[in-house]
Amino acid sequence: MEKVRLGDVANEVGKKAGDAFKIAKEMGLNVKTASSSITMEEAGWLLEYMTTGVNPIPARQQETNKKPKKGTKTTNTDAKADTKIETKVTKEKASKKEKQVEPKQPKQEKKTKKEKVAGEEVATQDSKETLQSPAPTEPKKGLRIVRKNKSPEPEPKKEESKKPTLSYKELLADSADEEYKKHKKEKPKSKVAHKHTDQKMNILDDRDIAFDYDDEQDEIMLFDLNETQVRDEEEENQIRQAITERVHIHRKNPWMNEGSIKRGGKRRKPIKTSKNVDKIKGPISIPEEIRVYEFAEIIKAELKDVIKVLFNLGVMATKNDFLDRDAIEILSEEFELEVSIEDTQTRDIIESPANENLAEFERPPVVTIMGHVDHGKTSLLDYIRNSRVASGEAGGITQHIGAYMVEKNGKKISFIDTPGHEAFTQMRSRGAQVTDIAIIVIAADDGVKQQTIEALNHAKAANVQIIIAMNKMDKENANPDKLKAECAELGFTPNEWGGEYEFIPISAKNGDGVEHLLETILIQAEVLELKAPRQGQTKAIVLEASLEKGRGPVATIIVQSGVLKLGDSIVADTAFGRVRALLDDRGENITELYPSGVAVVTGLSLVPQAGTTLLSVENDSVAREYAQKRALYLRQKELSKSTKVTFDELGEMVAQGNLKTLPLIIKADTQGSLEAIKANVEKLSNDEVRVNVIGFGVGGISESDISLCATSDNSVILGFNVRPTGSVKAKAKELGVEIKTYSVIYSLFDDIKALLGGLMSPVIEEENTGQAEVRETFNIPKVGTIAGCMVVDGSIQRGIKVRLIRDGVVVHTGAIISLKRFKDDVKEVSKGYECGIMLENYNDIKIGDVFETYKEIAKNKTL
Numbered sequence: 001m002e003k004v005r006l007g008d009v010a011n012e013v014g015k016k017a018g019d020a021f022k023i024a025k026e027m028g029l030n031v032k033t034a035s036s037s038i039t040m041e042e043a044g045w046l047l048e049y050m051t052t053g054v055n056p057i058p059a060r061q062q063e064t065n066k067k068p069k070k071g072t073k074t075t076n077t078d079a080k081a082d083t084k085i086e087t088k089v090t091k092e093k094a095s096k097k098e099k100q101v102e103p104k105q106p107k108q109e110k111k112t113k114k115e116k117v118a119g120e121e122v123a124t125q126d127s128k129e130t131l132q133s134p135a136p137t138e139p140k141k142g143l144r145i146v147r148k149n150k151s152p153e154p155e156p157k158k159e160e161s162k163k164p165t166l167s168y169k170e171l172l173a174d175s176a177d178e179e180y181k182k183h184k185k186e187k188p189k190s191k192v193a194h195k196h197t198d199q200k201m202n203i204l205d206d207r208d209i210a211f212d213y214d215d216e217q218d219e220i221m222l223f224d225l226n227e228t229q230v231r232d233e234e235e236e237n238q239i240r241q242a243i244t245e246r247v248h249i250h251r252k253n254p255w256m257n258e259g260s261i262k263r264g265g266k267r268r269k270p271i272k273t274s275k276n277v278d279k280i281k282g283p284i285s286i287p288e289e290i291r292v293y294e295f296a297e298i299i300k301a302e303l304k305d306v307i308k309v310l311f312n313l314g315v316m317a318t319k320n321d322f323l324d325r326d327a328i329e330i331l332s333e334e335f336e337l338e339v340s341i342e343d344t345q346t347r348d349i350i351e352s353p354a355n356e357n358l359a360e361f362e363r364p365p366v367v368t369i370m371g372h373v374d375h376g377k378t379s380l381l382d383y384i385r386n387s388r389v390a391s392g393e394a395g396g397i398t399q400h401i402g403a404y405m406v407e408k409n410g411k412k413i414s415f416i417d418t419p420g421h422e423a424f425t426q427m428r429s430r431g432a433q434v435t436d437i438a439i440i441v442i443a444a445d446d447g448v449k450q451q452t453i454e455a456l457n458h459a460k461a462a463n464v465q466i467i468i469a470m471n472k473m474d475k476e477n478a479n480p481d482k483l484k485a486e487c488a489e490l491g492f493t494p495n496e497w498g499g500e501y502e503f504i505p506i507s508a509k510n511g512d513g514v515e516h517l518l519e520t521i522l523i524q525a526e527v528l529e530l531k532a533p534r535q536g537q538t539k540a541i542v543l544e545a546s547l548e549k550g551r552g553p554v555a556t557i558i559v560q561s562g563v564l565k566l567g568d569s570i571v572a573d574t575a576f577g578r579v580r581a582l583l584d585d586r587g588e589n590i591t592e593l594y595p596s597g598v599a600v601v602t603g604l605s606l607v608p609q610a611g612t613t614l615l616s617v618e619n620d621s622v623a624r625e626y627a628q629k630r631a632l633y634l635r636q637k638e639l640s641k642s643t644k645v646t647f648d649e650l651g652e653m654v655a656q657g658n659l660k661t662l663p664l665i666i667k668a669d670t671q672g673s674l675e676a677i678k679a680n681v682e683k684l685s686n687d688e689v690r691v692n693v694i695g696f697g698v699g700g701i702s703e704s705d706i707s708l709c710a711t712s713d714n715s716v717i718l719g720f721n722v723r724p725t726g727s728v729k730a731k732a733k734e735l736g737v738e739i740k741t742y743s744v745i746y747s748l749f750d751d752i753k754a755l756l757g758g759l760m761s762p763v764i765e766e767e768n769t770g771q772a773e774v775r776e777t778f779n780i781p782k783v784g785t786i787a788g789c790m791v792v793d794g795s796i797q798r799g800i801k802v803r804l805i806r807d808g809v810v811v812h813t814g815a816i817i818s819l820k821r822f823k824d825d826v827k828e829v830s831k832g833y834e835c836g837i838m839l840e841n842y843n844d845i846k847i848g849d850v851f852e853t854y855k856e857i858a859k860n861k862t863l
């Protein structure tokens, strides 16, 4: 009789021989030591007991009692009570056994080769001891693996042919699914060779009485594994789906490609930092202006790792260079950190403690209108403005100040009139920062377009309330349903479809729906419960700023908290001063400006940048002190930018030092054009040459710009509507600094594009012929203004083209209609001589202005 060691049985269920011995003892089996052997039948019982915790012996004995051969043992009532199933199964089995002797015959005949071999190996088994076997020469095969949803009593034939056979060991293997699949494919032959396996199979096979029961157990076990697998797969699929969606959104989000550093392309592997262990887990606060080494210190990373990451992103930085917002965000992503960027601009100004716990008052909502080109943003803004005039709610609009307020049902709404052109995305992005509600204008005849997606994503990222204005509804081909479907696809589901977005049909042309839109804005504003204090320090945001004739620097601002009054001492970054005048959107003088109110403020010393925070401070000296501190800081920052790349610090990256950069300094007449130029030239970077804006500002080209340019290799200065004069020009010449000036933004872009593509071609260029300074002006009635000048450079000719430059900014371009030496008309006046100049159709000439004459000639482009 085939016997098996306790240790082998124990092995089947991952237990020790000692455990099996104890259990075998408990069961009453005849074992003496842990290395004793037991019969195959006993092994089956033992295995069953060890896996189910139910002692099968009494049940089997009871079963045996029913048979004439056996029946000596009494039934164990405990077992009966404990295991209903078992009893039932046993009964079924008993009857099955009696009835199914015949059907089992053909089944066994059809056994696979392997099974037959297995059978042969146990053929010597004592038939008296095997409870099931009416034909001991045809032993049963081992454990069958079946699917749970299959009939518990499957057709024997099918079962034989389809179901794979596995050992317990195999069942319990880690990679259950893999194994399962493997076994399914494996030919039975291959198993025959494993005698051990066959033995195991027979052990299980011999548990004849509980055969069906065991099968059920096995079923459950297998199925559990299977279910886990299914669940895992589902989970995996969900995760995969989520990632795909995120990537999808990411790709659709053009904001991810904004900024000085390209963010597209494949996600990099997480950075292997030298000190990954020390990596900070929680969110950290990073000041907006931070040097590379300071950043490394804060995030507890090695300086060289930070520099390396920047280098890989195409930024050659030294440890002293400042990081911009984009760079901080990208670095945080690369180092897998959660950061919040602090506004350092206001950090140094200690906000009055009285600002806390101040009573808050309702304030009007601030609305920004965004959308794709030609979808009707301007038309809508105009309609709202004009309808206000028409309805007589307020006076006529005379000024375009970049923002205005309208009244509806006795409540005010502030609109930020941001330019809709793509080139002004930077400005728009700032607009949304002060925005409470974004109106996304979508032409119903055109649907969602690229800039619509940008606008939607931007508004969403800024966490502002979004209202979708379906414009051009008056058009025949307006298709609001298509528009809604497109928005829903992007995650902006309309209210009526169960989403959270209001879609208002309007026509900016005839005004249909505009009132409804304004009402919706007010309703949303109510929900938002917009409030701000009216006491304490005033905080406002500069929306636009420029240098204006006769008024000096002017800034359109929107108040966020407090009330700005005439005469208040103010500071906006490096600009400071006193509120000299406050003009509302109708050009009327006002004395105070409440939260959400928009106005033009004059009295600042410099033109602040759009997006700058303007604050009221105790007095002028505080304002001056703060502004000077900021100026010093920014100067340092500028200097740090011009630092030559120390390749030593870049270590192993030297080898890749073939990255070419084009350092540029950009000066423009207004903040808007500066932003647009800066953003766009940076985008012109290609694989070979990267544009690096090392300096920029509003206003004329200064000597410090020349110095900055001179310290950077291959750097040039680009001026838009600004010209270098006098000493600046001389310094540029002296230091060999190239200055390129433009009056058409696209010519500037074209030049840079051509330069980066190595496609410089001959063009018509200007040649400066002379400069004259205005020393005196004479207003002659019916004739005009004659400027008494001194020629300071070259010569001045009559009829030549001329630019009138004031404070470095071009204020007029035209021609010299009259040139006199004393009372005589002359053709030309040379350097060092005085002359009288009159311009064609232009009389606004002031002392200190500079005339610059030029000729247009064909030249090869060089930079």
Ligand SMILES: Nc1nc2c(ncn2[C@@H]2O[C@H](COP(=O)(O)OP(=O)(O)OP(=O)(O)O)[C@@H](O)[C@H]2O)c(=O)[nH]1
Pocket (backbone or CB within 6 Å): 371, 372, 373, 374, 375, 376, 377, 378, 379, 380, 420, 421, 471, 472, 473, 474, 475, 506, 507, 508, 509, 510
């Ligand atoms: N039929 C119809 N035409 C409209 C409507 N709104 C705007 N338009 C026309 O659409 C064109 C573009 O309108 P704008 O208001 O200039 O569009 P925009 O979005 O401000 O365009 P950009 O300033 O170029 O970004 C103009 O010809 C408008 O007259 C409307 O409701 N119905």
